[in-house]
Amino acid sequence: MTADTVLRDGLRRRLTSTAVPDDRALAHEAVLDDLGLVGLLVDARLGGGGGSLTDAVTVQEELGRGHAATSFLPNSMMAVTAATSAGSESGDEVAAAIAAGDTVGVVLPFWGRASAGARAGDMPSPNSVTGALLHDCRRSQKPVWLLRAARSAADLVLEGRLLTPQPEGESGNLHAAPTEVREIARGERAERAIARSLSVGRIGLAADLNGSKARALEITVEYGANRRAFGRHIGSYQAFRHSCAESWMRIQLDRALLRAAMTAWEDETADADALATAAAISSTESARAIGESAILLHGGIGFTWEHEVHWHLKRANEAIGYLNGAAQQWEALYTMINPTRDQPGAYADA
16 A cells, blocks of 8 residues: 555545535644644654655645645645745744644745734735635634745845734734744745745645545536436436546646646756646636536536535635636746746746
């Protein structure tokens, strides 16, 4: 039995789709703690699991399949990547704290002045993936390491600030702990840490949606094999079969694109950012199309709140918000492919 199979089976046994998800809390966060997955990408010398990107993608796919609400993507993938890619003692300390489960982390590539402090107004970010996902980390009710990009003179600085949530029952705002802003990385190291964090975030988002839409197709096929209409199983009708076949083909194409993005990210090739962006856009758009198709193929029951099929369409729509709109991502991808094109600023949702 491979490590990939162990991860999938372990998560699939813990994640069920028998109840309506509770959007008020990270309902499955305890699963990550119990299985020791929070620090999966953290080096073993720092108390982590020493896993690979392939392991993290496997976990994220299963989380998407089970419609799990966790902070794995912004915390265990993006924040850990930024901290470990910084190559500094401060970055290692942040990664170790995340692996221990003491804190969660989130990366905000916010363009401002360094050491200005972490204020509520800094948290919304025009950059992809990170802005909306801060809400997930905030709901964990753990202290949050806010890793923020800022300008200091001519250098880019990745700085960290520990924030604490308000007590339960109060507003969901975060307050700065009485600690100084810590420099995690500067210059080229900061550039690399931020770029790799954003790329791995898009890869994780693509993996999540690949798992979600695969589950949507799976339950649709099961429904077609059991539901009868006009004396036949509805899965025997050509329109039903062709729609499922098209969905299956889109899933396989997106998985192939995701594998290419993973390879480029691990090898740090020049097209790594472009492939990660393409994987995220493609997975998001196909997940929405497959979700809509699954609801229609279920007929009336597909439109009911009690059936799980609509969860997967909603997950795809949420992902569009995480990307700050598909149109902006297509624009960013076009800019990556055509670098000579004039742009009004670096990291403009790139």
